[in-house]
Amino acid sequence: METGLFITFEGPEGAGKTTIIQRIFKYLTSEGQSVVITREPGGIEIAEKIRSLILDKNHTMMDGRTEALLYAAARRQHLVEKIVPALTNGQIVLCDRFIDSSLAYQGYARGLGIDQVLQINQFAIDGWMPHLTFYLDVTPEIGLERINNSKGREINRLDLETMEFHYKVREGYIQLIERFPERIKTINAEQPEDDVYEDVKTIIKQLLMI
Ligand SMILES: Nc1ncnc2c1ncn2[C@@H]1O[C@H](COP(=O)(O)OP(=O)(O)OP(=O)(O)O)[C@@H](O)[C@H]1O
Numbered sequence: 140m141e142t143g144l145f146i147t148f149e150g151p152e153g154a155g156k157t158t159i160i161q162r163i164f165k166y167l168t169s170e171g172q173s174v175v176i177t178r179e180p181g182g183i184e185i186a187e188k189i190r191s192l193i194l195d196k197n198h199t200m201m202d203g204r205t206e207a208l209l210y211a212a213a214r215r216q217h218l219v220e221k222i223v224p225a226l227t228n229g230q231i232v233l234c235d236r237f238i239d240s241s242l243a244y245q246g247y248a249r250g251l252g253i254d255q256v257l258q259i260n261q262f263a264i265d266g267w268m269p270h271l272t273f274y275l276d277v278t279p280e281i282g283l284e285r286i287n288n289s290k291g292r293e294i295n296r297l298d299l300e301t302m303e304f305h306y307k308v309r310e311g312y313i314q315l316i317e318r319f320p321e322r323i324k325t326i327n328a329e330q331p332e333d334d335v336y337e338d339v340k341t342i343i344k345q346l347l348m349i
Pocket residue numbers: 150151152153154155156157158159285286288289290292328329330331332333335
């Protein structure tokens with residue numbers, strides 16, 4: 140039986156998801172909570188291998204549907220191997236990207252259709268939706284500038300998409316916020332890091348009543 144809390148973090152490239160997840164992890168752990176950090180695509184060996192395949196800069200020929208299916212396959216394995224056991228164990232799962240990335244990137248920006256991509260992902264996730272999702276909102280210009288200035292952050296195949304694609308990703312997320320207003324909380328991620336952190340922390344504290 141599920142007893143944990145599944146929180147996902149979404150946004151365009153360089154929105155600051157990894158940075159905020161690390162800080163929220165430290166905060167929740169200091170409050171005595173049992174927390175698991177993970178990411179998509181990846182989080183476990185099989186999914187990390189699929190990640191390398193999808194994000195390889197040389198794979199310029201990858202078909203959009205192949206891409207969507209690979210993300211969904213990685214998600215399935217990650218879910219059953221890591222996320223579900225943690226939730227069943229009563230833990231809080233902080234996940235860097237999940238289904239909304241597929242809906243915004245493949246469904247909307249890639250043009251496959253949000254509903255089509257939702258359908259293949261419903262097969263993959265079998266009802267395991269996040270309880271809460273933070274959408275960290277930044278313009279593509281700011282996000283891409285951040286990752287270009289970020290030491291050690293390798294530029295991947297998706298980063299190298301056109302500016303038009305990156306604009307569409309953001310538009311896709313805006314559509315998802317309208318579709319899932321209860322679950323997705325928008326955070327202004329163009330603020331200084333400390334302010335982004337405080338905004339996220341406030342919502343989590345309210346939810347956990349800590
Ligand atoms: N609010 C902020 N203001 C300025 N810089 C930030 C902010 N948040 C994060 N950064 C910096 O931006 C860079 C990208 O941050 P981070 O890796 O957390 O983003 P991300 O959303 O996980 O990126 P991606 O998923 O595209 O890899 C890092 O160098 C980080 O220090």
